[in-house]
Amino acid sequence: xxxxxxxxxxxxxxxxxxxxxxxxxxxxxxxxxxxxxxxxxxxxxxxxxxxxxxxxxxxxxxxxxxxxxxxxxxxxxxxxxxxxxxxxxxxxxxxxxxxxxxxxxxxxxxxxxxxxxxxxxxxxxxxxxxxxxxxxxxxxxxxxxxxxxxxxxxxxxxxxxxxx
Amino acid sequence: xxxxxxxxxxxxxxxxxxxxxxxxxxxxxxxxxxxxxxxxxxxxxxxxxxxxxxxxxxxxxxxxxxxxxxxxxxxxxxxxxxxxxxxxxxxxxxxxxxxxxxxxxxxxxxxxxxxxxxxxxxxxxxxxxxxxxxxxxxxxxxxxxxxxxxxxxxxxxxxxxxxxxxxxxxxxxxxxxxxxxxxxxxxxxxxxxxxxxxxxxxxxxxxxxxxxxxxxxxxxxxxxxxxxxxxxxxxxxxxxxxxxxxxxxxxxxxxxxxxxxxxxxxxxxxxxxxxxxxxxxxxxxxxxxxxxxxxxxxxxxxxxxxxxxxxxxxxxxxxxxxxxxxxxxxxxxxxxxxxxxxxxxxxxxxxxxxxxxxxxxxxxxxxxxxxxxxxxxxxxx
Numbered sequence: 001x002x003x004x005x006x007x008x009x010x011x012x013x014x015x016x017x018x019x020x021x022x023x024x025x026x027x028x029x030x031x032x033x034x035x036x037x038x039x040x041x042x043x044x045x046x047x048x049x050x051x052x053x054x055x056x057x058x059x060x061x062x063x064x065x066x067x068x069x070x071x072x073x074x075x076x077x078x079x080x081x082x083x084x085x086x087x088x089x090x091x092x093x094x095x096x097x098x099x100x101x102x103x104x105x106x107x108x109x110x111x112x113x114x115x116x117x118x119x120x121x122x123x124x125x126x127x128x129x130x131x132x133x134x135x136x137x138x139x140x141x142x143x144x145x146x147x148x149x150x151x152x153x154x155x156x157x158x159x160x161x162x163x164x
Numbered sequence: 165x166x167x168x169x170x171x172x173x174x175x176x177x178x179x180x181x182x183x184x185x186x187x188x189x190x191x192x193x194x195x196x197x198x199x200x201x202x203x204x205x206x207x208x209x210x211x212x213x214x215x216x217x218x219x220x221x222x223x224x225x226x227x228x229x230x231x232x233x234x235x236x237x238x239x240x241x242x243x244x245x246x247x248x249x250x251x252x253x254x255x256x257x258x259x260x261x262x263x264x265x266x267x268x269x270x271x272x273x274x275x276x277x278x279x280x281x282x283x284x285x286x287x288x289x290x291x292x293x294x295x296x297x298x299x300x301x302x303x304x305x306x307x308x309x310x311x312x313x314x315x316x317x318x319x320x321x322x323x324x325x326x327x328x329x330x331x332x333x334x335x336x337x338x339x340x341x342x343x344x345x346x347x348x349x350x351x352x353x354x355x356x357x358x359x360x361x362x363x364x365x366x367x368x369x370x371x372x373x374x375x376x377x378x379x380x381x382x383x384x385x386x387x388x389x390x391x392x393x394x395x396x397x398x399x400x401x402x403x404x405x406x407x408x409x410x411x412x413x414x415x416x417x418x419x420x421x422x423x424x425x426x427x428x429x430x431x432x433x434x435x436x437x438x439x440x441x442x443x444x445x446x447x448x449x450x451x452x453x454x455x456x457x458x459x460x461x462x463x464x465x466x467x468x469x470x471x472x473x474x475x476x477x478x479x480x481x482x483x484x485x486x487x488x489x490x491x492x493x494x495x496x497x498x499x500x501x502x503x504x505x506x507x508x509x510x511x512x513x514x515x516x517x518x519x520x521x522x523x524x525x526x527x528x529x530x531x532x533x534x535x536x537x538x539x540x541x542x543x544x545x
Contacts, residue, residue: 010234011299011305011308012232012233012234012308012309012311012312013232013286013290013308013311014290014293014294014299014308017299027300029299029300031294031299031300033294033299035294037294039294039299041297041299041300043300049301049521049525050300050301052297052299052300054297
C-alpha cells in the first residue's frame with residue numbers, strides 16, 4: 001500500500017472501516033460502527049498493539065475540526081443556541097483565527113454577508129475586543145473573529161472566507 | 165399473559181445489568197427462562213401467545229442474517245477465508261458430533277449438537293470485538309468474515325434438514341421458484357421499495373413487518389421452509405436499501421428475539437432424562453474445540469499460535485443460531501444440552517475475549533524473559 005492511500009471497507013455487522021498509513025509508517029484506522037460510535041485506532045510503526053479511542057459522533061466531529069485546523073481555541077469553538085419559543089430558531093456562534101490570506105482586507109472587500117450570510121459580530125485583537133466591527137474594518141495578523149449565523153452559513157464562512 | 169409480562173419485566177432488568185457489566189445478555193435471558201419456567205419456579209408457561217412471539221423473534225433473526233449477506237463484498241482473499249472456514253467446520257462440527265454420538269445421542273441429535281458446536285454467536289462475537297476495541301487487530305477481519313461463512317453454512321444446513329423425506333425435485337423447484345419471485349420483486353420493484361422506505365410515517369416499519377410475516381406464511385402455505393425464505397427475503401432486500409430495512413426491523417428483532425431466548429429457557433425441562441455428566445463434558449468440549457480450530461486457523465493463516473489463541477478467545481461464544489437449531493430441529497434433551505452449551509460458552513467467551521490481550525502479552529513477555537535468561541548462557545561459551 002502506498003503512503004497516504006486511504007482504504008475503505010464494509011465489514012458485515014460492524015460498519016465501515018477507513019485505514020491509511022502515514023509517510024512515517026504509522027497506521028491510523030477509523031471504524032464507524034453500527035452501534036453509532038466511532039473508534040479510532042493508531043498503530044505506531046513497529047508496534048504490535050494499537051491504542052484505541054471510542055468517540056460519540058459529536059466528539060468525532062470535534063476531533064475532525066481540530067485536525068482540519070478550523071478550531072484553535074480548545075474550549076468554545078462553537079456554540080449552538082436554540083430558542084424554542086421562536087419557531088425553534090437556531091443560531092450558531094463560532095470563533096475562527098483569520099488566515100493569512102485576508103490580512104489587510106476589510107469586511108466589505110470580502111463581502112462576507114453577501115457571500116455566506118454569516119455576520120462577524122466581534123473581533124478579538126491583542127487582548128481587547130471590538131464589538132460590531134464596521135464594514136470598513138481591516139483585519140490584522142493574529143485577529144480572532146466571532147461569527148454568528150445558521151450552521152450552514154457558518155460552514156460556508158469557513159469554506160469561503162477562512163481559506164489560506 | 166401475566167407470566168409473559170413478568171418475563172418481559174425480568175428481561176428488562178437483566179438487559180440493564182448485562183449492559184452495566186458489559187457481558188452478553190443472552191445467557192441471562194435463558195437462565196431467567198429456566199428459573200421462571202418448567203424447570204424452575206413454574207411461574208411462566210409457554211402458551212400460544214409466547215410461541216407466536218418467539219416465532220417472530222426467530223424470523224426476524226433470520227431476516228437480519230439475510231440482510232447482512234452481502235456476498236459481493238467478500239474478503240479480498242477468499243481462499244484464506246475458505247481455508248479458515250473449512251478448518252472450523254470440520255474440527256468443531258467433528259468434535260461436537262463425535263462426542264455427542266459417543267455419549268449416546270442418536271445420529272440426528274448428534275448432528276444438531278455438532279452444528280450447534282460449530283456456529284458461533286455473530287451478535288456476541290461482533291459486539292465483543294467492538295467493545296474490547298479489537299477491530300484493528302489483524303485477526304479481527306478474518307473473525308468477522310468467518311461469521312458470514314458460518315451463516316452460509318447454516319443456510320445450507322437448514323436447507324438440507326428441511327428437505328427431509330419430501331419429494332426432493334419438486335421441493336427444490338418450489339424453493340427456486342420462491343427465490344425467483346423474491347429476486348424479481350427486489351429487482352424490478354426497487355424504486356417502489358425505496359420510495360416506501362423513504363417515508364417519514366409508519367409505512368416503512370409496517371411494510372418491513374408485513375414483508376417478513378407474509379413471506380413466512382406464504383412459504384408455509386406452499387410447503388417450503390419459512391426459515392429459508394425469510395433469509396432469502398433479507399438477502400433480496402439487501403440489494404435495495406439494507407440500512408433502512410435494518411433500522412425498521414431492529415425494534416421487532418430486539419423485542420421478539422429476547423422473548424425467543426426466554427421462552428426457550430422456559431420450555432427446558434430437566435426431568436426429560438438427561439445426564440449432567442454428559443452435559444458437562446459437552447460444554448467443556450465446546451470451549452476446547454474452538455481452541456483446537458482457532459489454533460489450527462492461526463497456524464494455517466498467520467503461522468502463529470498467538471493468533472490462534474486470539475481467534476479462540478473471540479469465537480468461543482455460541483448463541484442465537486445454536487438455540488435456533490435446537491428450537492427448529494432438536495429434541496427436548498438436545499434443547500437442554502444446547503442451553504447449557506450457550507450459557508457456559510458465552511460466559512467463558514466474554515471473559516476470554518476481555519482478557520485475551522493481557523493473556524497474550526503475558527505469554528510474550530514470559531517467552532521473552534526465558535530468551536533473555538538463556539541468551540547470556542549460550543553466548544558465554
